[in-house]
Amino acid sequence: MLSRSWKQLCRRYSQAVNFRTTEASPSQHNENQIGMFYTMQPDTCKQLFGHGGFPRSFMKQTKTFTEAAVMVRQPALDLIDCIKATDFDKPAIRYVLYGEKGTGKSLTLAHLLHYAHEQGFLIVHVPWVSEWLRRIPRHKEMANSPTREGFVDLPLEAAAWLLHFKTQNQAILKQGDLKVSNEYVWSKREKTEAGATLAELVELGINRVKYACDVVDALVQEIKILSNNKLCKTFVAVDGFNSFFYPLTRLRTPTKRSVKPEEVSLTTSFLEITKNDWKNGAIVLTADELAVPDDHQESYLPKYLLFRKGFEHLDPFVPVEVGRYSDKEFLSCASYYRDRLWLRGPPEMENELKFTSACNPYKFMEQCAPL
Template sequence: MAARACTRKLYLLSVRSNLNCLGPERTLQEVSRRLFASLAAKWKVGKKDVLKIGRITDKESKEMFPLGLPHSFTKQIEVTKKADWLIRKQTNIICDSLDNASTTGVKPRHLLYGHTGCGMTTVLAQVIQHCFQTGWTIIHIANVFGWTHSQFETRPSPEDRDVIDQPAEATAWLNRLSVVNQHTIKQLKVSKAHFWSNQAQSSAGDNLVKVIELGLVRPRFSTDVIPVVLEEILKAENKLKVLVAIDGFNGLFNPTSIRNSEGNWVEPDQLSLVRIVKQLVTSELPTAVVGALSTRGMKRAPIRINAPPEVLLEEKGVEMMKDYDWMEVLPLSRQEFNQCVDLYVKNGWITKKIDFKIQEQLWYLTCGVPLELSKIMRYI
């Protein structure tokens, strides 16, 4: 009993920390009451709505997500050997807008935000899966903070000494881009000649795979190869459906932990990879973009874990994203919560029988936050 009480207390503290923006409430009851009252008007899932369960195969996982799926979901797969997830309402809205883009002629641009643990990364992953299965070309940046806080070697750009290249990060991303879009890239040709060095050149008409291989074999050219590859993909926009998917979107604007040769902190705009991505998300090309805000991996930013999106993006980011559709990923509605618990029971993530009383306690403890629900299930 003492151990169970200790566990409950730990999760109470965890939920309170994740919902600290709600105010200085002293009990979980007050936190829950305040949270549910504020979200009641926002939840749109009705009693008659049919919630869908999606599944991702091991082959799809390796092809779409070379760096892996969201951590909590990966843990469930390791234990249950089943990769099923509840398709969130935000996923359906975004996928519908992407599917309708061909008829409207306007490519949607969405920005996901919400409390930590509510599933922004999961929604983004579900959108990527939908696009992968429907033949989209996917330009996926798994976490911008992986670049802005990288510990790998940096070097000044040959074109501009104030700009920093990250050869290892550029090579790794170029490899992931080619893996996810291998079928598309094989069909594309280089539209003009490019001179990299006396020993490395590409001619107009060369297969794009050849240019990518150059960047992979010679990392010092990888940063220069990426814009060429992206340019050719975007030029084929009339033949391809292209999605730019970015997790840790606010990392494009938050402080880095990289220093230049003089020992000064490098601004995000001084990183070549960040510059390339910013051009993608702000260009006038009709490219679909879905970004997710995150605090996972954030450093050197005096920002609370559940700060509003305007704070996470900072002034420059807010101005740049003014034309985007800002979409909040809420905690689970009660219907979604019940469906999620049923899925956990069915897949064996929960081995104990869940009756109505236990389900009420889970709802009370987690406030419908998916990450908190996944965590607490480990102790049942």
């Protein structure tokens, strides 16, 4: 147990640096708040990230700190400004977040998701592509697609994603203004009539897991139509997008054949929504070394991580680098950790931590944990 005097010393030191902002609205964040932390409301966190979106290490940290505090950083502000200045009558612009491991790409995406939610966008968010293609224990059910020859379905994953979509967009879907334009026949007894609400289509996929992958595909098509008709603004966010283009997955057919990413029906659906053949929306993706199992990456640049196929799919796009902490950001983060009693020890220790972590946000967080 820390003595009361030591706790007071840590808090006095942390208060010497202004590391918090009271402005909780991402649309109001500006360069004066760079390096400061803002706190998301618990209800907003649960709605947007209850089914994924925050890195696991950050989720553990939020439980330890009893709050979800996100740092305002320049890449997020740049993208918010770009979205504000977007001409939504033109094809959707693709933005690709990239950077070294642990620099905060996923949290930058989370900041942008909060902005999109606040601005009333319909959100299409994939928290982490590798959860579908790389993690074996989750794939207890895989089936040949009944509607697309040569493809495999991941019905449980698709149903879980539809629940995530429903939760993130619950306010928009409850309004009932978004209607399905086409009729979809699922079986001799089940179909979705043209004119049904988008919420009904989503509910069918959640309740009838067998059709979940086809429902996701139909949902993507309908969202593009609704956006083109200016019935909604759509914000697409995919974390670890380059995983769709890595040559192999860990999925295996009953004959032990390895399944390629392009043979998974969910892959085709989200490659469709990330095309720029629709308008009234914005697309933000991340290219991450951690999204693929290769430990010997030669570069973190999008052209390398996306492979030729992925690069051609996205071209043209706007690359946005998420870098290491600046001196100001590092000092702010250290002050926040001291405030949360995550970092303990004399102030001189921070110079050493700055050197050993090389101002990498994840490494800095890890090194502070046992201190």
